[in-house]
Amino acid sequence: MWRGSQFKETKLIILVDVGNSRIKLCELNNEDINAPFNSTTADADAALRIISVSKPSQVLVSAVSDEQFCERLQQLCKSEQIIFRRLGTASCNTNIQIGYQRPEQLGVDRWMAVIGAQELFPNKNLLVVDAGTATTFDLLSADNRHLGGWITPGINMMISALYRNTTQVRGAITTPDSLSFADNTSDNVNHGCWSMTVGAIQFAKIQAQQLGVAVDLIVLTGGNGEALLPHITSDAYYEEKLIFIGMAKCIDLNR
Numbered sequence: 320m321w322r323g324s325q326f327k328e329t330k331l332i333i334l335v336d337v338g339n340s341r342i343k344l345c346e347l348n349n350e351d352i353n354a355p356f357n358s359t360t361a362d363a364d365a366a367l368r369i370i371s372v373s374k375p376s377q378v379l380v381s382a383v384s385d386e387q388f389c390e391r392l393q394q395l396c397k398s399e400q401i402i403f404r405r406l407g408t409a410s411c412n413t414n415i416q417i418g419y420q421r422p423e424q425l426g427v428d429r430w431m432a433v434i435g436a437q438e439l440f441p442n443k444n445l446l447v448v449d450a451g452t453a454t455t456f457d458l459l460s461a462d463n464r465h466l467g468g469w470i471t472p473g474i475n476m477m478i479s480a481l482y483r484n485t486t487q488v489r490g491a492i493t494t495p496d497s498l499s500f501a502d503n504t505s506d507n508v509n510h511g512c513w514s515m516t517v518g519a520i521q522f523a524k525i526q527a528q529q530l531g532v533a534v535d536l537i538v539l540t541g542g543n544g545e546a547l548l549p550h551i552t553s554d555a556y557y558e559e560k561l562i563f564i565g566m567a568k569c570i571d572l573n574r
């Protein structure tokens with residue numbers, strides 16, 4: 320459960336991750352990052368209220384969506400004399416060599432996830448998968464080279480696109496335990512779309528191998544990351560706070 324931090328005296332930093340579906344907040348207190356508070360992007364007011372009540376010294380933002388929320392947040396920080404910092408992919412000092420031709424084009428959330436993964440598992444070949452609104456794949460080599468990645472529709476986006484664009488394909492959106500071949504429409508869709516993502520993860524490993532970067536570990540995050548874990552047959556780790564770990568690292572690196 321989220322607790323405001325009005326009683327703490329240490330310098331509190333609030334980390335904010337603005338995705339295409341949800342806004343998430345974490346408190347960074349010294350080294351500790353607490354469990355994220357999630358709100359739908361529709362409930363931006365709740366996120367702003369928390370920041371107002373918590374009275375942090377600084378707010379650090381990683382945003383790939385909702386410019387209107389970011390502007391409101393910046394205004395709030397200005398009026399409450401809170402330092403406001405917005406991270407950019409190209410502006411965080413790190414020893415990771417970025418794999419994009421134009422670094423600023425890579426979503427800052429992906430870059431924070433890569434930095435977070437390196438922090439957790441240094442000197443390993445990592446496949447970082449963020450299964451959110453979109454599912455992103457980023458390859459990080461043990462010698463700190465980001466080797467690019469993929470963007471696919473997120474699992475829920477695939478499922479809802481199928482329902483929206485067909486007449487007879489109707490059903491629910493579920494988080495299946497099994498991805499077996501199914502005997503009804505709804506399970507066909509859900510098992511199929513989850514399998515698309517599991518299959519892409521397996522094929523990403525083959526791609527990495529062909530680059531000479533055999534994946535040591537798959538690092539999962541995002542709203543569907545934990546539910547993907549049991550379907551992955553190779554070494555995999557789920558970290559809800561991956562983006563926040565990356566953001567906290569950026570603070571360290573830029574002190």
Ligand SMILES: Nc1ncnc2c1ncn2[C@@H]1O[C@H](COP(=O)(O)OP(=O)(O)O)[C@@H](O)[C@H]1O
Pocket residue numbers: 337338339340341342450451452453473474475476540541542543
């Ligand atoms: N408890 C949950 N609340 C909201 N979305 C969830 C939840 N569990 C799984 N999801 C799925 O995760 C996706 C959102 O993931 P998230 O990582 O928060 O996205 P983003 O960073 O793009 O805002 C949605 O497609 C949603 O269906």
Ligand SMILES: CC(C)(COP(=O)(O)O)[C@@H](O)C(=O)NCCC(=O)O
Pocket residue numbers: 338339340383384424425426427428429449451452453454455470473
């Ligand atoms: C790919 C994304 C939409 C993923 O966002 P999310 O699913 O976390 O909301 C986001 O990282 C983004 O807008 N990236 C910019 C394009 C790129 O990374 O190449």
Ligand SMILES: [K+]
Pocket residue numbers: 449450451452453454455541
């Ligand atoms: K994502």
